[in-house]
Amino acid sequence: MKILVPIKQVPDTATQVKVGSDPRAIETAGITWIISPYDEFAVEEALRIKEKRGQGEVVTVSLGPDRVKEALRSSLAMGADRAIHVNDPAFAEADTLLTARALAAVFTQEAPQLAIFGRQAIDDDMGAVPAQVAELLGWPSLYWIMEAAIDADGKTIRAGRQVEGGLEVFEAPLPCVLTAQKGLNEPRYPTLKGIMGAKKKEIKDLKAGDLGLAPAPPQISVVRLEALPPRPPGRIIGGAVKDAVHELVRALREEAKAI
């Protein structure tokens, strides 16, 4: 069974981000880049499925500039078998739909039985690409998966998705798109052996032309990024606990009208 895991390289959550000289993008100098955390759940799940079945191939794929190789290399160190890097300036301002079209073209070339994405990338938090790839390919999709199991024949998958107030367990024929929610598994750390082995694994470079994609304009464009408007300064309420609590409740009722 071949499992494709699209991943995205994003700034580390703890990194300071600032609006860049082009106000539509962030200042990239000094940023620490990581694999988006949800994508690690996706890589882990794909590896577990392969290990459980005792056979198969896990292929990670990512769009982006040269630095993205590092994220792909990390996924290979976790245990993915090979990687695909779609590296083309044509995708520099890609929106979710252009990204989905590029990934759908990779899927068509690779013909996987299953694709597992992270629930969303933690840079733009859009969470749209997995659904859009599934729609373009005519595959079913299941979002925010908390558990997944493939039947012995490798024909169907049973997966539980987190919804308001519970979990809905669906059965889907393969191929199918899943998105990983936190709680699905605990991603492994790469071992030293894994890191050494990753250096020998293949990362295939692809351009838009290799995917048969004609240039197309994005449907969503960033006008500009802005810093958050400052919150009005807060107030520390001092004094004895009894008095402080009394004043807090008064302020919440009379000033903030929050209760």
Next chain:
Amino acid sequence: MGNAFWCIVEDDRKGQPKRVMAEVLTEAGRLSGGQAEAVWLTDKAAPDGLERLAEWGASRIWLLESPALAPYRGEAWVPVAAALVSAQAPKAILGPVTSRQREFLARLAARLGVGFAADTVGLELDGDTLVATRPVYAGKLLSKVTWAKTPWVASLRPNVFKAGDPQPGRAPVVERPSFTVPDATLTLVERREEVSTGLPELTEADLVVSGGRGLKGPENFVILERLASVIGAAVGASRAAVDAGWRPHRFQIGQTGRTISPKLYLGFGISGAIQHLAGMRTSKVIVAVNKDPEAPIFKIADYGIVGDLFEVVPALTEEFKKLLGK
């Protein structure tokens, strides 16, 4: 092209639209000059549910009612909605951020070949285009985005857009277009309900009480639950508390958990790591209680108490009881 702003109805799966639809319909009505139209894909719409949509501002309701539309499956919903879009050409398609709409709206936009902006916190017309504001990078920045063409598809973060006053007695105008639902390949096997806490759902609650590492152990969450039950709040937790196994993951507030925007957020023993702030920064009023005066959460709190939560929480619970006459 029409000028209608469609609002995809989120319901309780029992025939009633959820209250968040008042926010979406009000915003759609404001942007379209009163042409907010509800589009309801469901297996069952209660008559008073249709009335509520009208009272919340729906000038028209497109009712797509069929047993084949429940439970939600993208493969079934998207072709049905896309066919109606072709026939009616709405200017915009909006919905609240919910478990099914975050997938449905993205799929629908791909089917239509148009842009989709998820989790917006602001929408404004700029000439002939719509500009959406979205939090990005863990809420550290805001991104303004715009569309190349209509229909503009967007999801709206609950509790951020203001719901207008309902118009009681406004009669619903209901259209029941004919449609066919394609066979879906997904089959629902089971639905496991969460054990009810008796408290509101985290993402829907107006008031949220949240606990972190400062609670020291899972057994101590009971004091937050007591406080929450007095004021009718949901109880959430920080990643530290969830990763320690004190609360199930569904209660986690933050970047790898739920995003909330309650009217009032009360955080106890939470330091305010960036990834937590990402999930609650758009709360209207923020209260923080922490022993450490340097805790970053005080930087965004409207009111803070530097102190021991084990003294503050019981005292606060009593004070709220007095205020609310309980």
